[in-house]
Amino acid sequence: MTSPGATITNEGIRFAAWSSSARRLWVSIFDDAGEREIDRLELQPEGEGLRALLVTGLASGTRYGFRADGDYTPERGLWFDPEKLLTDPYAIEIDRPYQFNWRLAAKRNEGADTAALMPKAVVVALPQPGALLPPVFKPGGLTYELNVRSFTRLHPDVPEAQRGTIAALAHPAIIEYLRKIGVSAVELMPITASIDERHLPPLGLHNAWGYNPVTFMALDPRLAPGGVAELRDTVAALRKAGIGTILDLVFNHTGESDRFGPTLSLRGLDAQAYYRHEPDGRLVNDTGTGNTIACDHPVVREMVLDTLRHFVRDAGVDGFRFDLAPVLGRVDGTFDPQASLLQAIAGDPLLADRVLIAEPWDIGPGGYQLGNFSRPFLEWNDRYRDDVRRFWRGDAGTLGTLATRLAGSSDVFARAAQDKSRTVNFIAAHDGMTLADLVAYEEKHNEANGEQNRDGHGDNLSWNNGVEGEADDASIAEARLGDQRALLATLFASRGTIMLTAGDEFGRSQDGNNNAYAQDNGITWLDWAGRDQGLERFAAALAALRRTVPALSETRFLSGQPQAGSDVPDVAWLTESGAPLSEADWNDARRHRLAMVLGGAGDGRLAVVVNGDRRQCLFTLPERAGFRWHAAIEAADGGVALSRPVPGRTVVFMIERKASGRTRSGKDKG
Known part of the structure; x- marks a missing residue:
């Protein structure tokens, strides 16, 4: 069977689209400006729902769209309307961004032809794929989540015309910065073409995050004016610098929304097949966006696989983060970790070695699936996020959970005899408060979103560190900065893969907005x-330490026993006096101090000293003959010797070296 999409041949272009219930399908050919429809040709049945047509004389650069006719009964999931121009689900490039217009959602026979409102798909001649290179990124590294537009929109070293684009990420100044802070892979928030939710244009806002796609392969022309070649070149430049590229993809819904949304592509071709429906014909809404992709449908499954193969083969990306990933594993509405799509992704020859990261929750029945995906999927760990926040907020009884999170969350991921953690540890992400806002705002402030502060999470486990009894702005600022350091140090000390959201390493703020999806302005642009x-x-010093001490970037669960070839336990949990934490210590709800002493730091050990109390404390670490403890981070704002009390709300790293060793400064630091 011919593949869907537009395929360039020696004779012209073969157009193909799939629909199980359309009576007729056409391809509309447009002029070079994409303004005037110059031909409308009917596709011919080729079996199994596919219709195709070879149009001679056409070449790369041709602009086109599809049209479909059949029954129009939305209550049964049938939306056929030949006056709606439809984007090819397999389009690789479109000629302009999507813009919401109410005419796109008009009922059949109640609106005009939508061709003037729609982007046109552009036929692209892709180069022959070269040798497929293995991913740069390895589990245990640092992923760096960034929004392409906001990341470089204000960067002074990037040429103005390039700011806010994928190409800007290949600029030498950007690559130098990413290397400086130890990034293993950039995780790009959605770069495929999306459309605004219908309530945003009247508010003068638009979706700045991109989690509202129309189709899955075509890049947003605003982010990638150079098309897939721009992405490919940027991926190559990052790879040359030792940095991988992970794409955040949305296969759980589209911007066609609920029954009142626009008809743009899948809905107009075959909504019954592409979207899940209730028995009474209503759209299933396991995503909170109005529709849910039917990932258990064979045609949808193949489209998802074809999309992933395209980005690996034609752009060379390292892997993918899957938004609301339980949708990909729902079979007849119920999540199954062995669902055919999840198994196909993990077992595909082109995809099997790629980085696969699941956001393991959606809002549907049984939608919270943290820990339930199978290898090789890594998973965003919101328990890590919440437990680390609770500890540093000062909540009682959180010491034990902090230790579990530092050690790789075995309570979540040590299943089916797995000895390595699949956790992706993070404290802040695009969705929620920034790291700086986390310690400065007890409540969200989303007034700029135009929804009277009703949107966004209500419980952020955040706090306003104003220093009790002090109103000195400088003292407050220093206290908040100390909390940010403590949170960053905790993240970099944690086993498993870690994720940092761009700008959190230098104190970015969104003024307390924890749902800044519609703020394409100074609220989200990095300053x-x-x-x-x-x-x-x-943060750069933490990253350097994590790179040089294998015990920090390991993914194997800690056992408290020596590893092969060592007489040092892989971990010891100690009180501030250097004694092992007893059961009574672990159960002491007031305790906020511990030392995690790790083996695997060369010949010595690494101690992560955590003082979550507001009071300073003198810590003692166990001595070994022939070794001495030294500050592992020498920076003035990160290094503390054990000869001095550890300040309150601080994490300190101490490294054990042979007594004859020297510090980086060349001075003995006993």
Whole structure:
């Protein structure tokens, strides 16, 4: 069977589209400007729902769209309307961004032809794929989540015309920065073409995050004016610098929304097949967006696989993060970790070695699936996020859960005899408060979103560190900065893969907005000129330590026993006096101090000293003959010797070296 989409041949272009219930399908050919329809040709049945037509004389650069006719009974999931121009689900490039217009959602026979409102798909001649290179990124590394537009929109070293585009990520200044802070892979928030939710244009806002796609392969022309070649070149430049690229993809819904949404592509071709429906014909809404992709349908499954193969084969990406990933594993509405699509992704020859990261929840029945995906999927760990926040907020009884999170969350991921953690640890992400806002706002402030602050999470486990009894702005700022350092240090000390959201390493703020999806402005644009470079240096020092001490980037669960070839336990949990934490210590709800002493730091050990109390404390670490403890991070804002009390709300790293060793400064630091 011919593959769907537009295929360039020696004779012309073969157009193909799939629908199980359309009576007729056409391809509309447009002029070079994409403004005037110059031909409308009917596709011919080829069996199994596919219709195709070879149009001679056409070449790369041709602009086109599809049209479909059949029954129009939305209550039964049938939306056929030949006056709606439809984007090819297999389009690789479109000629302009989507813009919401109410005419796109008009009922059949109640609106005009939508061709003037729709982007046109552009036929692209892709180069022959070269040798497939293995991923740069390895589990245990640092993924760096970024929004392409906001990341470089204000960067002074990037040429103005390039700011906010994928190409900007290949700029030498950007690559130098990413290397400085130890990024293993950039995780790009959605770069495929999306459309605004219908309530945004009247508010003068638009979706800045991109989690509202129309189709799955075509890149947003605003982010990638150079098309897939721009992505391919940027991926190559990052790879040359030792940095991988992970794409955040949305296969759980589309911007066609609920029954009142626009008809743009899948809905107009075969909504019954592409979307899940209730028995009474209503759209299933396991995503909170109005529709849910039917990932257990064979045609949808193959389209998802074809999309992933395209980005690996034609752009060379390292892997993918899957938004609301339980949708991909729902079979007849119920999540199954062995669902055919999940198995096909993990077993596909082109995809099997790629990085696969699941956001393991949706809002449907049984939608919270943390820990239930199978290898090789890594999973965003919101328990890590919440437990680390609770500890540093000062909640009682959180020491034990902190230790579990530092050690790789075995309570979540040590299943089916797995000895390695699949956790992706994070404290803040695009969805929620920034790291700086987490310690400065007890409540969300989403007024700028135009929904009277009703949107976004209500419980952020955040706090306003104002220093009790003090109103000094400088003291408050220093206390908040200390909390940010403690949170960053905890993240970099944690077993498993870690994720940092761009700008959190230098104190970015969104003024308390924890749902800034509609803020394409200074709220989300990274302020490179005003960043806290001291905090940034601290984060870079943490990253350097994590790279040089294998015990920190390991993914194997800690056992408390020596590993092969060592007489040092892989971990010891100690009190501030250096004694092992007893059961009574672990159960002491007031306790907020511990030392995690790790083996695997060369010949010595690494101690992560955590003082979550507001009071300073002198810690003692166990001595070994022929070794001495030294501050592992020498920066003035990160290094503390054990000869001095550890300040309150601080994490300190101490490394054990042979007594004859020297520090980086060349001075003995006993």
